[in-house]
Amino acid sequence: MRQTQLFTKTRREAPADEVATNARLLIRAGYVHKEMAGVYDFLPLGLLVLEKIKAIVREEMNAIGGQEMIMSTLQRKELWEVTDRWDDDKVDVWFKSKLKNSVDVGFGWSHEEPITDMMKQFIGSYRDVPVYVYQFQTKLRNELRAKSGIMRGREFVMKDMYSYSRDEASHKAFYDSAISAYLRVFERTGLGERTFLTFASGGAFTEFSHEFQTVSDVGEDVIYLHREKKIAINKEVLTTKVVEELGVKRSDLEEVKAVEVGNIFNFGDVKSKQLGLSYKDEHGVEQPVILGSYGIGITRLMGTIVEVMADEKGIVWPESIAPFTYHLVSLGQKGDGAGRMADELYDAMTKEGMSVLYDDRDLRAGEKFADSDLIGIPWRIVVGKEAVASGRFEVVNRATGGVQHLGEREILAL
RNA sequence: CGGGCCGGAGUAUGCCGGUAGUACGUCUGCUUUGGGAGCAGAUAGACCGAGUUCAAUUCUCGGCGGCCCGACCA
Numbered sequence A: 001m002r003q004t005q006l007f008t009k010t011r012r013e014a015p016a017d018e019v020a021t022n023a024r025l026l027i028r029a030g031y032v033h034k035e036m037a038g039v040y041d042f043l044p045l046g047l048l049v050l051e052k053i054k055a056i057v058r059e060e061m062n063a064i065g066g067q068e069m070i071m072s073t074l075q076r077k078e079l080w081e082v083t084d085r086w087d088d089d090k091v092d093v094w095f096k097s098k099l100k101n102s103v104d105v106g107f108g109w110s111h112e113e114p115i116t117d118m119m120k121q122f123i124g125s126y127r128d129v130p131v132y133v134y135q136f137q138t139k140l141r142n143e144l145r146a147k148s149g150i151m152r153g154r155e156f157v158m159k160d161m162y163s164y165s166r167d168e169a170s171h172k173a174f175y176d177s178a179i180s181a182y183l184r185v186f187e188r189t190g191l192g193e194r195t196f197l198t199f200a201s202g203g204a205f206t207e208f209s210h211e212f213q214t215v216s217d218v219g220e221d222v223i224y225l226h227r228e229k230k231i232a233i234n235k236e237v238l239t240t241k242v243v244e245e246l247g248v249k250r251s252d253l254e255e256v257k258a259v260e261v262g263n264i265f266n267f268g269d270v271k272s273k274q275l276g277l278s279y280k281d282e283h284g285v286e287q288p289v290i291l292g293s294y295g296i297g298i299t300r301l302m303g304t305i306v307e308v309m310a311d312e313k314g315i316v317w318p319e320s321i322a323p324f325t326y327h328l329v330s331l332g333q334k335g336d337g338a339g340r341m342a343d344e345l346y347d348a349m350t351k352e353g354m355s356v357l358y359d360d361r362d363l364r365a366g367e368k369f370a371d372s373d374l375i376g377i378p379w380r381i382v383v384g385k386e387a388v389a390s391g392r393f394e395v396v397n398r399a400t401g402g403v404q405h406l407g408e409r410e411i412l413a414l
Numbered sequence B: 001c002g003g004g005c006c007g008g009a010g011u012a013u014g015c016c017g018g019u020a021g022u023a024c025g026u027c028u029g030c031u032u033u034g035g036g037a038g039c040a041g042a043u044a045g046a047c048c049g050a051g052u053u054c055a056a057u058u059c060u061c062g063g064c065g066g067c068c069c070g071a072c073c074a
Helices: A021-029 A044-063 A077-082 A112-119 A168-188 A240-245 A270-275 A298-309 A337-351 A365-375 A385-390 A408-412
Strands: A032-036 A039-042 A074-076 A095-098 A104-107 A131-140 A155-165 A195-201 A208-215 A221-226 A231-234 A254-268 A278-280 A286-288 A290-297 A326-330 A356-359 A379-383 A392-397 A403-407
Touching: A021 A032, A021 A298, A021 A365, A039 A044, A044 A131, A044 A155, A044 A168, A044 A298, A074 A077, A074 A112, A077 A104, A077 A112, A077 A270, A112 A131, A112 A155, A112 A270, A112 A290, A155 A168, A155 A298, A168 A195, A168 A208, A168 A254, A168 A290, A195 A221, A195 A254, A208 A221, A208 A231, A254 A270, A254 A298, A270 A290, A290 A298, A326 A337, A326 A365, A337 A356, A337 A379, A337 A385, A337 A408, A356 A365, A379 A385, A385 A392, A392 A408, A403 A408
Parallel strands: A195 A231, A326 A356, A326 A379
Antiparallel strands: A032 A039, A074 A104, A095 A104, A131 A155, A155 A290, A195 A208, A208 A254, A221 A231, A221 A254, A254 A290, A278 A286, A379 A392, A392 A403
């Protein structure tokens, strides 16, 4: 894409009403626009990143048998009354409204209830389970306090998956495969090294739930980390007993702050029984379905990546989720040597199907480099008089600053 | 929800009970062109309401909004 065609612009200063690094950089670079506290619009660059993240998550969910769908945002009150989660005293993040005929509706802050109720239409026999479904959905939560830019908003994109299994054993097997899939997601989005499977409070049914916590000072959670074993324990469940059960020594645990980027847990048969979801086994006996729930905050993941990877110059995207792979920066003008050379390279790269943002704006080098650093595309290809003279292009790695000089053919072969 | 800080161009600020000035930014043009250049011109502002007052951006009160700490957070 040509940068002159991009309607967003970079800004020199961050808005006065943002403190969080992720919001300041994403706004300055033109990825997002703030609508109100905790509510952000995703502009073309921001949407590209979101879609990249979603594509990775989608691949991993499909790989373990997930089927993608999408549930409605408007939800029925009755369903949530069945599980006693309609009352504002029970769930304090509800946005609610009424239909014209004064019927109450809720705006989806979570989807276990409607999705499980819907499944009653499709699960009747042991032949119908297991089934794994997931969606990318905009959740609406009336948070008392939004904070940290896009990390904790009132409107955010979440991937939620639900598993419906025959029994505890098969549920456990899927649950473990979901853990692996999640770890692959964080690996692929560049957070692998600092993201840890974390034991957390499990609710009514199991001793633990599992969180995926990315170590960062901007995190809201405190976890106790065992770096060698790559596991952690959320402070909320840290007891001598738990430490022993997990086979670690308290003295080996390191206290750190972390961002909860994912969370999975076992509902057992609790929700199925409440909502009346069951199947008939081989003997015609009614059996409850075992339900698991698996979430990844897509927009929070994006914010976390900005937070942990950015440097003083701006955003640093991992290649896997960058809006573009290459930032072609022309220092020439239309019609001059470097300008023509950049145009040609852009056309050639585009023809090869390469993902390139072409800075064809008529600005001085300093501004273009500053913007390029801010936007954070992994590889910068500079076309200036140096390139005109030598026929080779300066290729700079955004993360390391490493420079190499490549010819057109070498670039097209990347 | 408890507590704190704050509210004047996009950003940072000066002055002020007499109706808003500066710098940077932004836009236009010319010159310039390898790390935010120069010149010229332009654009753009008191959150809302009530009260006090001859007069309120300024003082008082009430809203609204923003940020932060805590609480909360499948």
